[in-house]
Amino acid sequence: MITVTGLTKRYGDRTAVDDLSFTVAPGRVTGFVGPNGAGKSTTMRMMVGLTRPDRGEVRYGDARYHELRHPARLVGAVLDARGAHPGHTARNHLRALAALSDIPVARVAEVLAAVGLESAADQRTGGFSLGMRQRLALAGALLGDPQVLLLDEPSNGLDPDGIRWLRTHLSAFAERGGSVFVSSHLIGELSMFADDLVVVGGGKLLAADTVAAITSRQVASIVVETPQPADLVRALTARGASVEATGDRLVVRGATKATVSDLAFEHGVRLLELREVAPSLEESLLALTGASAEFASA
Amino acid sequence: MTMTTTTSPTTTSPTTTSPTTTSPTTTSPTTTTPAVPWTTSDRSAVRARGDDVRAFPAALRSEWIKLASLRANRVILGLTAAVGALIAWVLATTATDPALTASELFIYPLPLIATLATVSGILLFTAEAQHGTLAGVLTARPARWVVVSAKTTLAAAVGLALGATGMVAGFGGAAAGGVDLGSGSALTSRALWALLYTGLAALIGLGVGMIARHSAGAISGLLMWSFVIESLFAPALPDGLVHVLPFSAGYRLLDAGSNFDPPVAIAHELARPLYALIFGGYAVASLALGAVLLYRRDTD
Numbered sequence: 001m002i003t004v005t006g007l008t009k010r011y012g013d014r015t016a017v018d019d020l021s022f023t024v025a026p027g028r029v030t031g032f033v034g035p036n037g038a039g040k041s042t043t044m045r046m047m048v049g050l051t052r053p054d055r056g057e058v059r060y061g062d063a064r065y066h067e068l069r070h071p072a073r074l075v076g077a078v079l080d081a082r083g084a085h086p087g088h089t090a091r092n093h094l095r096a097l098a099a100l101s102d103i104p105v106a107r108v109a110e111v112l113a114a115v116g117l118e119s120a121a122d123q124r125t126g127g128f129s130l131g132m133r134q135r136l137a138l139a140g141a142l143l144g145d146p147q148v149l150l151l152d153e154p155s156n157g158l159d160p161d162g163i164r165w166l167r168t169h170l171s172a173f174a175e176r177g178g179s180v181f182v183s184s185h186l187i188g189e190l191s192m193f194a195d196d197l198v199v200v201g202g203g204k205l206l207a208a209d210t211v212a213a214i215t216s217r218q219v220a221s222i223v224v225e226t227p228q229p230a231d232l233v234r235a236l237t238a239r240g241a242s243v244e245a246t247g248d249r250l251v252v253r254g255a256t257k258a259t260v261s262d263l264a265f266e267h268g269v270r271l272l273e274l275r276e277v278a279p280s281l282e283e284s285l286l287a288l289t290g291a292s293a294e295f296a297s298a
Numbered sequence: 299m300t301m302t303t304t305t306s307p308t309t310t311s312p313t314t315t316s317p318t319t320t321s322p323t324t325t326s327p328t329t330t331t332p333a334v335p336w337t338t339s340d341r342s343a344v345r346a347r348g349d350d351v352r353a354f355p356a357a358l359r360s361e362w363i364k365l366a367s368l369r370a371n372r373v374i375l376g377l378t379a380a381v382g383a384l385i386a387w388v389l390a391t392t393a394t395d396p397a398l399t400a401s402e403l404f405i406y407p408l409p410l411i412a413t414l415a416t417v418s419g420i421l422l423f424t425a426e427a428q429h430g431t432l433a434g435v436l437t438a439r440p441a442r443w444v445v446v447s448a449k450t451t452l453a454a455a456v457g458l459a460l461g462a463t464g465m466v467a468g469f470g471g472a473a474a475g476g477v478d479l480g481s482g483s484a485l486t487s488r489a490l491w492a493l494l495y496t497g498l499a500a501l502i503g504l505g506v507g508m509i510a511r512h513s514a515g516a517i518s519g520l521l522m523w524s525f526v527i528e529s530l531f532a533p534a535l536p537d538g539l540v541h542v543l544p545f546s547a548g549y550r551l552l553d554a555g556s557n558f559d560p561p562v563a564i565a566h567e568l569a570r571p572l573y574a575l576i577f578g579g580y581a582v583a584s585l586a587l588g589a590v591l592l593y594r595r596d597t598d
Contacts, residue, residue: 048437051596061342066440069345077437080598083430085368092367093431100360100438102353140434147341 006056016042018203031194032183039203040183072101076141077150081133086126111139130157151182167193191281201289218279222252225273235263350441357448382407382467390475399480400472411464412499415457419503424513446589457500461493495551505584547576
């Protein structure tokens with residue numbers, strides 16, 4: 001269990017991370033979501049001791065990160081895909097990392113195979129695509145066979161196959177009991193494999209819950225198609241519902257499907273379509289953060 | 299605002315993708331479980347001070363792998379040999395003083411080789427900072443002094459290796475230029491002072507690299523200071539201040555006879571060990587400041 005308590009970081013007058021507290025449970029994929037500039041990367045850097053918090057702490061079980069004897073054997077972190085010297089081969093880059101944490105060199109071949117970089121193992125990383133760099137960074141994180149993976153925007157630069165591979169990999173890691181904490185501003189992408197979400201905006205915690213719980217915070221909307229939209233809009237608004245009308249098509253909030261049906265019957269309005277639409281995770285998060293322009297759907 | 303997750307093992311998102319529904323394009327995710335037998339039972343073990351000391355050989359091994367597997371470092375070593383041989387050969391073939399021997403001339407390329415050692419020391423750190431590998435090093439080894447110690451040891455070794463290579467090549471170049479080999483009596487002493495010079499030059503480079511964190515800035519700044527600023531301003535300074543100019547002091551570690559002129563003249567020179575202390579002081583000070591900054595600064 002990772003426990004983040006009261007984490008705060010200021011740069012001059014700007015508070016990048018403001019009293020952030022949450023937990024990351026084992027056996028689950030926890031998405032770390034927020035618009036650009038919400039403080040996600042700063043938080044993740046504080047979680048592995050690269051950035052000094054002004055206040056607060058992060059504990060892995062009972063220990064703080066810098067207290068661990070072999071941090072790479074507990075926590076694998078991918079915070080920057082460019083983290084390899086362009087003159088080093090993938091194999092030598094990983095050999096150096098393995099040596100630093102007293103990890104047997106044979107483990108290098110295993111993680112290269114795990115991320116699908118065997119054939120490029122002896123190529124210099126300067127010629128790698130961003131996707132190959134992401135895979136190499138993940139290989140570095142897996143070297144110590146850790147129980148925790150911290151990944152900052154790991155799908156950047158990956159093609160659709162790569163994204164699917166990553167998703168599968170992370171889900172499998174969590175199913176084996178590991179904790180995955182993965183940041184992304186691609187909500188659609190996260191919604192496909194995250195179990196829990198930590199939502200931040202402006203450095204503050206906006207929500208920390210399961211994906212299902214966060215999605216259910218938004219009320220469902222009713223989609224109606226009718227050849228008499230004006231009559232139905234009048235009836236619905238008189239009942240206090242809000243209605244967005246586009247031609248014959250109405251999106252109704254603040255009323256149930258049964259209410260809409262009853263009102264249509266009472267006012268002699270013919271319905272061509274009547275269905276309830278559950279709120280998407282994206283809609284739920286946008287409602288939480290109120291920063292639609294900075295989010296992007298996968 | 300403080301909130302805590304209310305995760306429960308039974309609440310799983312319906313959208314969670316099962317690993318069996320999509321197959322990775324490359325390989326099975328299960329292959330990340332190590333086949334190599336080694337211990338991860340100490341995953342959560344808390345480190346003691348002794349653990350950091352025991353981690354030093356591992357950190358040094360890691361630094362060596364990075365150094366030895368980079369082609370640019372082999373190029374610098376080759377360049378050192380070429381520069382040493384060429385300068386000594388040119389001086390030997392154009393020498394007008396018949397008393398000048400190979401056992402003196404082999405020292406002459408050392409100022410340039412010390413510059414290469416300084417640049418190598420700079421790159422030992424700045425290359426990591428600029429290519430983003432420093433974050434990986436510090437997350438794997440949060441005790442920063444272990445990383446600094448390993449880099450310091452390696453930088454000193456690089457300085458000594460470049461110095462030794464330059465001197466061997468210089469001696470060979472001078473001999474090939476046709477001068478007498480000369481007496482071997484003072485050769486060992488000269489070589490040892492010269493090794494101290496190139497070793498300390500590499501350490502100053504590492505310290506400056508840790509402070510600047512930027513290759514081009516650190517290299518151009520040091521070259522500018524070494525070749526331009528000290529030479530330009532030294533004549534205007536009193537002797538007492540000229541003694542403590544770093545590279546003027548460094549030059550005076552070289553014991554190459556009366557024909558060897560350092561670029562900055564000092565009317566009343568101090569004893570060589572005092573210049574060693576001054577040059578070494580700059581190495582210690584730059585490394586100490588670099589280490590303090592490594593602890594205090596955030597790492598990208």
